Amino acid sequence: MDCGSVGEDVPVTAKPVVDGYAILDGSPATGRTARVYKAVSLTDGAMVAIKVLTASVEQSEFLEEAFRRETQSLTELRHPSIVAMRGSGVTSTGDRYLVLDWMESDLVRWKTAQRGFEWGEFWQTIGRPLVSAVAHAHSRNIGHRDLAPRNILFSPDGRLVVADFGIAKIRRFMRTDMTLRQFVSPPFSPPEADDGAATLGRDVYSLAAIFCWCASPSSLETYGSVEAFADGSDAFPPAVRAVLLQALSRDPDERPRLAEELLDRLEAGTASTAARAGGLSCLLAIGHVQMSRICRDFELSDRAATESAILDDLGSVCAIEPKLGPDGEQGTAFGDLVLYGLTRTYHVRPDDTHRDRLTILSVIQRPSGWLEARRENSVTPRVDFRFLPRGREPDQRSLLQIQQIIDDFVHERAEDEANAENRLLDTWSRILQARQELELGRERPIRYHSHAVEGRRVVFRTVGTIPDGAVLEKRQVKLHDGTFLTGHIEDIDGQEATFLVATGDVGQLRGAGEISVNVYAASEALRKQQRALDAFRQREVARAHMADVFWTRGLRYRARRRSPYGGSSRNWMRTSRRRWRPHSARRTS
Known part of the structure; x- marks a missing residue:
């Protein structure tokens, strides 16, 4: 993960404290301007990088300006190929930090x-x-x-x-x-x-x-x-x-x-x-009615000039995806497609009679940013588009090859959607594990070597340093009979801690022991959630079919929102394979 001239990993004793994130064990990557710590978000379980700009490695004036520029830039920029900033701020020690997506x-x-x-x-x-x-x-x-x-x-x-x-x-x-x-x-x-x-x-x-x-x-x-x-x-x-x-x-x-x-x-x-280089070649055709409309769109007057403009637009950059109808289903039985060129989209359909060419039905000019976003979520085969020369013999092989490429792409996207359940469950599991580790780290026991009982209070004489913030913190002391004395520390005077008892028999106190934070309830609740999560993953629940219904409906909803193919990618793949793939391919699949 970058931190501005990252060097070797070096051990650093004090980890920064950033609310909402658990810093993982391991040395940070360190460079001349920052240290980067690997952490996990306690909100969604995502792996993140905590980038801490440290005044000891550069002048504070430089760090202030660098911090201001980076936060301002990342706040403005939203792009899939620009690192995302989740937050920024200042640690309790005065160091500026940014929270970024983790990069491997x-x-x-x-x-x-x-x-x-x-x-x-x-x-x-x-x-x-x-x-x-x-x-x-x-x-x-x-x-x-x-x-x-x-x-x-x-x-x-x-x-x-x-x-x-x-x-x-x-x-x-x-x-x-x-x-x-x-x-x-x-x-x-x-x-x-x-x-x-x-x-x-x-x-x-x-x-x-x-x-x-x-x-x-x-x-x-x-x-x-x-x-x-x-x-x-x-x-x-x-x-x-x-x-x-x-x-x-x-x-x-x-x-x-x-x-x-x-x-x-x-x-x-x-x-x-x-x-x-001899990539795939695909023939295009335009009907007489569509040609007049497309000529007006390009502001050209003749067929030859319009065909040349279309080839230039598709020759610069082109991506392909199945065209869906208003209801999210495939528009026709013949497998309509959308071509995303440099400046326009093209609605095309395999020719009904020859099946060796794509007929352009409509052309729409689009903003460059919109087209770029669509191309990033579509398949981009290398295709040399040409308009049909007169007298040419039909050839279905190129169109079938293009269809196979699109088939494979849609199939991969469908498999990604099918794996969404495991990804979500893994994220949930990481959140629970991080919270369990956080609870265990809060125990910070206080050791005592003797005590004196004063009614509902016990004065413990402690060994070592008493943690900051221990006053009013709910704690417990294990007794001789295995039960616990519960309550909270009411006052600290040097090495003496006054403990106000809530429950338990003070007569069962040991001569020496520990006053620990009571994390049992929280830890047990987290363990129960983890067990429930594992059972859900294995469908070992009372109504396993309800879990299947939940995931099926959830994945369909996610697919319609996130996939460029809506909820019908598998249906499109089935129909396109049935109609376009050669007999030999069908027999072997």
């Missing part, structure tokens, strides 16, 4: 584990999410300014996120008398000085440098080595390499100004490369 690894470890580099796979899993996150920040006028492999992290489920906005430039809010420009990371930060004139463009350079570093089998440590690799390596397709070389230009004016511009150019270069 970073790009440095990713590179160490790699045994090769393939641009297409890299772009889908790392490149596009990374540039998309930075483009989102730029759309809010926020520049990261310190993009580097150590600040690019991976969640436990493999999702990439950008972190460490501690030196981010927020033009609308930040102080002009405080600069954090010296806290940058060559060769990922541009070589020129940051005078504030082109802050957002600096991130574009960093992205290109990170891509070269990821593709290189060796570590690139100088600006010259990054530029030489980009110019001479065959790791990138020619169209992509040309974009990266422009982004790495020593002249800031020659670089793309924003990450969104870089994203568009890399998408186009990657798409053209995939088409030339």
Whole structure:
């Protein structure tokens, strides 16, 4: 988990106290600006990172500004590839902290584990999410300014996120008398000085440098080595390499100004490369009635120009998903689809007669942010779309291959939904375990070596330090007969603690023993909840069928809210497989 130049784990004696979170055992990751502790939320059981900025590792003035910039940035930014901030504040010792989603690894470890580099796979899993996150920040006028492999992290489920906005430039809010420009990371930060004139463009350079570093089998440590690799390596397709070389230009004016511009150019270069590499090919067709309407949408007058505009839109970037009707069910028996292009959505349907092409029924222009969100939740196969040339023989193979890809994608999503029960039960179990550990940690027994009974009070002569806050705390003392003397500490005078008795026989007091916090009731309640949870998981309850009804209805409701396929993904998968898959595939499935 990033903490701003994270170094080796080092032991730290005192853990911070943050309300609502239990700090787990283990040394924190420590860097020059912060320590990061692994913790669990007592509210929802989620694993989190407590990032504590410590004045002992940097000047307090720097920490104050870094804390202000990071909290301001993460408050504004909401993106699946930007680390989420759950909260922030100041500990009882005066250290500032942030509560972030827990991240399991970073790009440095990713590179160490790699045994090769393939641009297409890299772009889908790392490149596009990374540039998309930075483009989102730029759309809010926020520049990261310190993009580097150590600040690019991976969640436990493999999702990439950008972190460490501690030196981010927020033009609308930040102080002009405080600069954090010296806290940058060559060769990922541009070589020129940051005078504030082109802050957002600096991130574009960093992205290109990170891509070269990821593709290189060796570590690139100088600006010259990054530029030489980009110019001479065959790791990138020619169209992509040309974009990266422009982004790495020593002249800031020659670089793309924003990450969104870089994203568009890399998408186009990657798409053209995939088409030339012999990816899937899919034929498109438009009826005469639909063509006139679509021409008006594109503000064009003839068929050829409109078809060219559609191919350009789908060739830049395209994602596919089944089209659902108003009731959440599949629109027709033929398996209608939605294509998400760069600027528009396309409602398409397999041709009724030939089954070798997709007929475009309608085209709708959409906002870029909406389209990006839909593409992230859809399947993105490499497809070279073409309009039907005259006299071409029908060929159903490409359409069947595309259908199989979509089938597999929907099947994986359905399996994820089926596992939702176990994920929820595991979360519940973690919450109970964390609370049990918290209760056990509250015991803090006070040892005594002698006592004197004074009516309903007992004066215990203690050994060692009496914990702070012990006065009025409900405690108990074990007696000779195995029962307990209950009550609370009424007063503390040096090493003497006056105990006001609520229940129990003072005549059964031992000569020496312990005055412990009474956590039995809370611990027993938590143990009962854990046993009930285990029984529910195994369906060992009085009415097991009711548990099945509960989970079935709950998962259907979650699927309709969270899945882009609504509640009908399995139904769509069944109908599409029955009608589109070849006979050989059906016999073997």
